[in-house]
Amino acid sequence: MKAIAVYPGKPYSMHLEDVPMPAIANIPGGRGVLVKVLRVGVDGTDKEINAAEYGNAPAGEAFLITGHENFGQVVEVGPHVPDTIRSGAYVVATVRRPGHSIYDAVGLQDMTTDDVYYERGINLRHGYLTEYYVEDADYIVPLPGTLREVGVLLEPLTVAEKGVHQAYEIQRRLKVWQPRRAAVVGAGTIGLLATLAMRLRGLEVTCYSRRLPPYRNSDLITELGAHYVSSQQATMIEASGMFGPFDLIFEASGFSPLVFEAAQALGKNGVLVLSSVTGGDKKAEVNADAINQGFVLGNKVMVGTVNASHADFVSGVNDLVKAEAFYPGWLNQLLTTRVGGLENFAEMLRHLTEDKEAIKVYVEVAS
Ligand code: BGC
Ligand code: ZN
16 A cells, blocks of 8 residues: 655655555554544644654664544454444544653653654654554544544644643642633644634633734634734734733744743733744744743743643544534634645645645545
């Protein structure tokens, strides 16, 4: 069967591989689930993997099958797969696999303290841009049939789910925390989905991003009843004067200097969640005294978040269902750019790297 792969370490090496068909017998304990891949989304991580800036092949192998934002349909299950996962069900597999730390041992590999982490389609484990995959039932999350069209957005949504959930967990320190106003920095896929997740939790949300409105992403923000502010119109501190103070800020712009602007704009007792994986070496001059004093006198928190746990996938499914009910058709508008078939990986890459109007580029592997 076909798969899209790269030779990690060799820039722009994306190509088609012929790989063996997997079987449920490959998974021990009768817990195998064989899944037919329907759709796979791509993002900045895939772009970096193709540029050989990120990612590694499984041990002893020359290539890495890419793709982590998966969506598929179960074809066959082993005898010890729980009956919540059946043939014909739509499913999404999580991305990270356990290493060796205590967090991995309890299923929280997204919190690993190991230096090496295993991520399907990213690091040391093959991904989902192929026709079929097998996986242990532990890493498979079922979705209702009503999410057939938008289920490919679950994995990126889980990045927002984890960050928001972490913020609420941390703020239990305050006993009576009742957040009202939040900000999201960045209006890309993660910024849009973080805005959605916080609107569904009843927050007033302001999305702060570079581009001047109106354009597709700012329209999507206002369709959620959130505010959109361009960095060409106001600083983050000015935005907080208009729509703050912000109890929670979710940073997803990919531009690290904004972290420090957000830190300065954060409200008292607030929490700033950082989710941008910034691989570069950008330096920035920051208002060190003011930021530090604001954090000290305002009891503020800054926290990083990566990947997502099984529980974040489950809450993501719930939010996708809610989103379809509260904002019908909204999720579908994120699926701007469909590429038909694995063999069209060059077209996929072109959209990913050059198409500035695309929100989510995805491959329709099968229908
Ligand atoms: C993926 C996460 C992953 C992170 C770091 C993101 O693109 O969505 O699952 O943990 O990259 O590799
Ligand atoms: Zn990703």
